[in-house]
Amino acid sequence: xxxxxxxxxxxxxxxxxxxxxxxxxxxxxxxxxxxxxxxxxxxxxxxxxxxxxxxxxxxxxxxxxxxxxxxxxxxxxxxxxxxxxxxxxxxxxxxxxxxxxxxxxxxxxxxxxxxxxxxxxxxxxxxxxxxxxxxxxxxxxxxxxxxxxxxxxxxxxxxxxxxxxxxxxxxxxxxxxxxxxxxxxxxxxxxxxxxxxxxxxxxxxxxxxxxxxxxxxxxxxxxxxxxxxxxxxxxxxxxxxxxxxxxxxxxxxxxxxxxxxxxxxxxxxxxxxxxxxxxxxxxxxxxxxxxxxxxxxxxxxxxxxxxxxxxxx
Amino acid sequence: xxxxxxxxxxxxxxxxxxxxxxxxxxxxxxxxxxxxxxxxxxxxxxxxxxxxxxxxxxxxxxxxxxxxxxxxxxxxxxxxxxxxxxxxxxxxxxxxxxxxxxxxxxxxxxxxxxxxxxxxxxxxxxxxxxxxxxxxxxxxxxxxxxxxxxxxxxxxxxxxxxxxxxxxxxxxxxxxxxxxxxxxxxxxxxxxxxxxxxxxxxxxxxxxxxxxxxxxxxxxxxxxxxxxxxxxxxxxxxxxxxxxxxxxxxxxxxxxxxxxxxxxxxxxxxx
Numbered sequence: 001x002x003x004x005x006x007x008x009x010x011x012x013x014x015x016x017x018x019x020x021x022x023x024x025x026x027x028x029x030x031x032x033x034x035x036x037x038x039x040x041x042x043x044x045x046x047x048x049x050x051x052x053x054x055x056x057x058x059x060x061x062x063x064x065x066x067x068x069x070x071x072x073x074x075x076x077x078x079x080x081x082x083x084x085x086x087x088x089x090x091x092x093x094x095x096x097x098x099x100x101x102x103x104x105x106x107x108x109x110x111x112x113x114x115x116x117x118x119x120x121x122x123x124x125x126x127x128x129x130x131x132x133x134x135x136x137x138x139x140x141x142x143x144x145x146x147x148x149x150x151x152x153x154x155x156x157x158x159x160x161x162x163x164x165x166x167x168x169x170x171x172x173x174x175x176x177x178x179x180x181x182x183x184x185x186x187x188x189x190x191x192x193x194x195x196x197x198x199x200x201x202x203x204x205x206x207x208x209x210x211x212x213x214x215x216x217x218x219x220x221x222x223x224x225x226x227x228x229x230x231x232x233x234x235x236x237x238x239x240x241x242x243x244x245x246x247x248x249x250x251x252x253x254x255x256x257x258x259x260x261x262x263x264x265x266x267x268x269x270x271x272x273x274x275x276x277x278x279x280x281x282x283x284x285x286x287x288x289x290x291x292x293x294x295x296x297x298x299x300x301x302x303x304x305x306x307x308x309x310x311x312x313x
Numbered sequence: 314x315x316x317x318x319x320x321x322x323x324x325x326x327x328x329x330x331x332x333x334x335x336x337x338x339x340x341x342x343x344x345x346x347x348x349x350x351x352x353x354x355x356x357x358x359x360x361x362x363x364x365x366x367x368x369x370x371x372x373x374x375x376x377x378x379x380x381x382x383x384x385x386x387x388x389x390x391x392x393x394x395x396x397x398x399x400x401x402x403x404x405x406x407x408x409x410x411x412x413x414x415x416x417x418x419x420x421x422x423x424x425x426x427x428x429x430x431x432x433x434x435x436x437x438x439x440x441x442x443x444x445x446x447x448x449x450x451x452x453x454x455x456x457x458x459x460x461x462x463x464x465x466x467x468x469x470x471x472x473x474x475x476x477x478x479x480x481x482x483x484x485x486x487x488x489x490x491x492x493x494x495x496x497x498x499x500x501x502x503x504x505x506x507x508x509x510x511x512x513x514x515x516x517x518x519x520x521x522x523x524x525x526x527x528x529x530x531x532x533x534x535x536x537x538x539x540x541x542x543x544x545x546x547x548x549x550x551x552x553x554x555x556x557x558x559x560x561x562x563x564x565x566x567x568x569x570x571x572x573x574x575x576x577x578x579x580x581x582x583x584x
C-alpha cells in the first residue's frame with residue numbers, strides 16, 4: 001500500500017518504539033491515502049513486511065498508481081490544449097484549488113459559500129437520509145430474511161421499486177414534504193434503503209445451517225439467537241449493504257442537489273456551471289471523488305474488522 | 314462398561330426417513346430398529362451416503378422421521394434439546410465468540426435457572442480444563458488448531474451434562490495423531506461421566522476401539538441396519554495393547570468384511 005512509501009530501509013532497523021510510531025502514522029496515512037487498492041494490505045505494515053521494501057515493491061505497488069494518475073493529468077493537459085483552454089489546464093486548476101482550499105469555510109450569502117460548507121451540508125443530507133434508511137432497512141431486512149412469508153410478500157415490491165432511479169422519487173418528495181431539503185433527504189433515503197434491506201435479508205438467509213443447528217440443540221431463546229448468532233453472522237453482509245448504500249447515496253446527492261438547490265456540493269457544481277467557472281467544476285469533481293473514496297474506504301475497514309472466519313465443512 | 318438396567322434408553326422403532334427432492338422423494342432410511350442401553354457406546358458405521366448422519370440427526374431431533382417413532386427415556390423425541398448434545402463434524406463453533414464464551418452459551422442455557430453466575434463460570438472452566446483447553450479459553454476459534462476446535466465442541470456438548478452424547482464424525486477432519494489423542498480423551502471422559510454415546514464414524518478402528526456395539530448400515534438409498542456387532546473388549550481399552558489382541562483383530566475383520574465384501578460400495582456416477 002501507499003503507506004510503505006513513507007518508510008526508508010533505515011527505518012526497518014530503527015528501535016521498536018520508533019517503528020511502532022511509524023506504523024501508527026502509516027496506518028493513519030493508509031486510511032487517508034487516495035488509493036483504490038482495497039486489499040487488506042494495510043495489515044502489512046508490520047516490521048517484517050517493511051523489510052520487503054525493494055525494487056519489486058516499488059515496481060508493483062508504487063509505480064502503477066502514480067503512472068495512472070500521470071496518465072490522467074497527461075490526457076487532461078492534451079484535452080485542455082486541444083480545446084484552446086476552454087477546459088482549464090491541470091496547472092491552472094491546481095492554482096485555483098489552492099486559493100479555494102485556503103479559505104474553505106467562508107459565507108458570502110446563501111448562494112456563495114466555501115467548498116467546505118458545501119461538502120459538509122451534502123454529507124449531512126446523506127447522513128440523515130442514510131441514517132433513516134438504516135433505521136428502517138436493517139430491521140426490515142432482518143424480518144424478510146427470517147420469515148419466508150415476509151420474503152415472498154416483499155420480494156415483488158423490492159424487485160419493482162429497486163430499479164427506479166432515485167431521482168424519479170424527487171418530485172414525490174417535493175410534493176409530500178413541500179421543501180427542497182427534506183425532498184433531497186427523502187431521495188437519499190429511498191436509494192439507500194434497498195441495498196441495506198437486500199443485503200441484510202440475504203445475510204440472514206445465509207446464516208450457516210450449522211449455527212442454526214447449534215441454536216436448536218442448545219435450545220436458545222429467540223433473543224439469544226438474534227444477539228449471539230444472527231447479528232454477528234449477518235454483520236458482514238449488513239456492512240456490505242451499508243457500503244453500497246453510502247456509495248449510491250453519495251452518487252445521488254450530487255444529482256439531487258443540482259435539482260433542489262441550496263447549499264451542497266451538487267448545487268455548487270451547477271452554480272459554477274452557471275458562472276461558467278469550469279475550474280471549480282473540475283475541482284468539485286475531484287472533491288466528490290475523494291470524499292466518496294474516503295467513505296468507501298472507511299466502511300471497508302469497518303467491515304473487515306467485523307468479518308470472522310466461517311466454519312468450513 | 315457396566316450397562317444399566319434400562320436396555321432401551323434410546324428406542325428407535327420402524328423409522329423411515331424420506332426427503333423431498335427435485336427429482337421426487339428420496340428414501341434415505343427404511344425400517345430402522347435399534348435399542349441403545351443407558352451408558353452404552355454405540356458406533357454407526359457405513360459407507361458415505363448410507364444415512365448414518367440422517368439417523369443421528371433423527372436422534373438429535375434436528376429432523377423428524379416420516380414414519381416410525383424415536384424414544385429417549387420413554388419419551389418421544391419431538392425436537393432437539395440440551396439433554397441430547399451434539400458434537401458436529403465441523404465443530405460449529407461461533408467464530409465471534411471465544412472458546413469460553415462458546416461453552417458458556419451452552420452452560421448458561423442449561424443451568425442459569427438454578428445456578429449463580431460464578432457457578433456457571435466455574436462449570437465452564439471445569440469442562441474446558443477437562444479437555445485440556447484452559448490456556449486457550451480466551452482465544453477465538455480462528456486462532457486455534459482443528460483438534461482444539463473439536464475439543465471445544467466436545468466441551469460444549471459435555472458442559473450441558475447431557476443424557477445422550479451424539480457425535481457426528483467428530484474426528485473425521487483431523488489428522489491421525491490428533492484423532493488418536495482425542496479418541497483416548499473421549500474414552501476417559503465417557504468412562505468418567507457414564508454418558509450414553511451414539512457416534513457416527515467411517516473409521517473401522519475407531520468404531521472397534523471406542524464402542525460397545527457397532528451398528529453397521531447397508532448402502533443407501535433406503536438404507537437400514539445390516540448387522541449389529543457387540544464388542545466385548547474389556548475396559549479401559551488401550552490402543553497399543555489392543556493392536557496385538559486377537560479379539561480386536563476379529564472384531565475389526567468382521568466390520569471390514571461387512572463393509573467391503575457384503576456391502577461393497579458402488580459409486581454411482583449419476584449423482
